[in-house]
Amino acid sequence: MLEVIDLRTSLFGPVSLSVAAGECVAIMGASGSGKSLFLRALADLDPNEGRVLLGDEDRDAMPADRWRRKVAMVPAESGWWSDRVADHFEPGAVAGVLLEAFGLPDAMAWEVSRLSSGERHRLALARALALKPAAILLDEPTATLDEAATAQVEAVLRDELARGVPVVLVTHDPAQAKRMGSRLLTMERGRLHARAEARA
Numbered sequence: 001m002l003e004v005i006d007l008r009t010s011l012f013g014p015v016s017l018s019v020a021a022g023e024c025v026a027i028m029g030a031s032g033s034g035k036s037l038f039l040r041a042l043a044d045l046d047p048n049e050g051r052v053l054l055g056d057e058d059r060d061a062m063p064a065d066r067w068r069r070k071v072a073m074v075p076a077e078s079g080w081w082s083d084r085v086a087d088h089f090e091p092g093a094v095a096g097v098l099l100e101a102f103g104l105p106d107a108m109a110w111e112v113s114r115l116s117s118g119e120r121h122r123l124a125l126a127r128a129l130a131l132k133p134a135a136i137l138l139d140e141p142t143a144t145l146d147e148a149a150t151a152q153v154e155a156v157l158r159d160e161l162a163r164g165v166p167v168v169l170v171t172h173d174p175a176q177a178k179r180m181g182s183r184l185l186t187m188e189r190g191r192l193h194a195r196a197e198a199r200a
């Protein structure tokens with residue numbers, strides 16, 4: 001369970017939200033409504049106030065880097081700090097399995113400079129999931145992807161949900177929100193509301 005209590009910055013909130021183990025909450029909302037800022041605050045990437053709990057662990061009781069490893073945010077545009085894709089992954093079999101699932105089995109040997117935007121996005125997702133986070137925050141994870149690659153990403157996310165990971169998914173795609181979200185919320189001027197479909 002990921003529990004958010006009165007999370008806020010000067011630019012959004014307060015927002016309170018509970019995401020159960022294995023639940024995907026899909027958040028839509030107009031451009032500039034505060035969706036990315038909310039995810040960044042949840043991951044403790046920007047200064048913020050409020051409480052965030054993961055199971056019985058309190059974010060404020062652990063160093064920020066430990067929290068960010070547990071609660072992985074994959075932003076809309078990922079950062080790369082080395083020339084080779086492989087340098088962004090810890091050694092081990094988990095990454096290989098993910099790259100297969102994303103249809104990029106050979107990507108470990110590639111240079112970052114050759115990656116298409118869709119490849120970058122899937123590899124950023126694989127990089128985050130390879131660390132086996134306890135909660136996942138996704139900012140438009142398939143915005144750059146075609147239908148087949150979108151299906152691959154959604155299949156991997158379903159596996160994460162099946163193993164009990166709570167997922168917060170920001171998307172501009174209503175069909176994806178319905179496919180993946182067990183609850184649909186909308187961000188409006190920095191506040192979260194239930195969407196009409198979710199109340200029906």
Ligand SMILES: Nc1ncnc2c1ncn2[C@@H]1O[C@H](COP(=O)(O)OP(=O)(O)OP(=O)(O)O)[C@@H](O)[C@H]1O
Binds near residue numbers: 030032033034035036
């Ligand atoms: N450092 C900042 N200072 C002032 N305003 C900011 C800052 N960072 C973001 N904003 C503003 O806060 C608002 C919310 O930004 P945010 O990135 O969360 O939007 P979003 O809902 O994710 O939009 P999109 O769907 O376009 O990605 C925007 O109007 C943005 O310009």
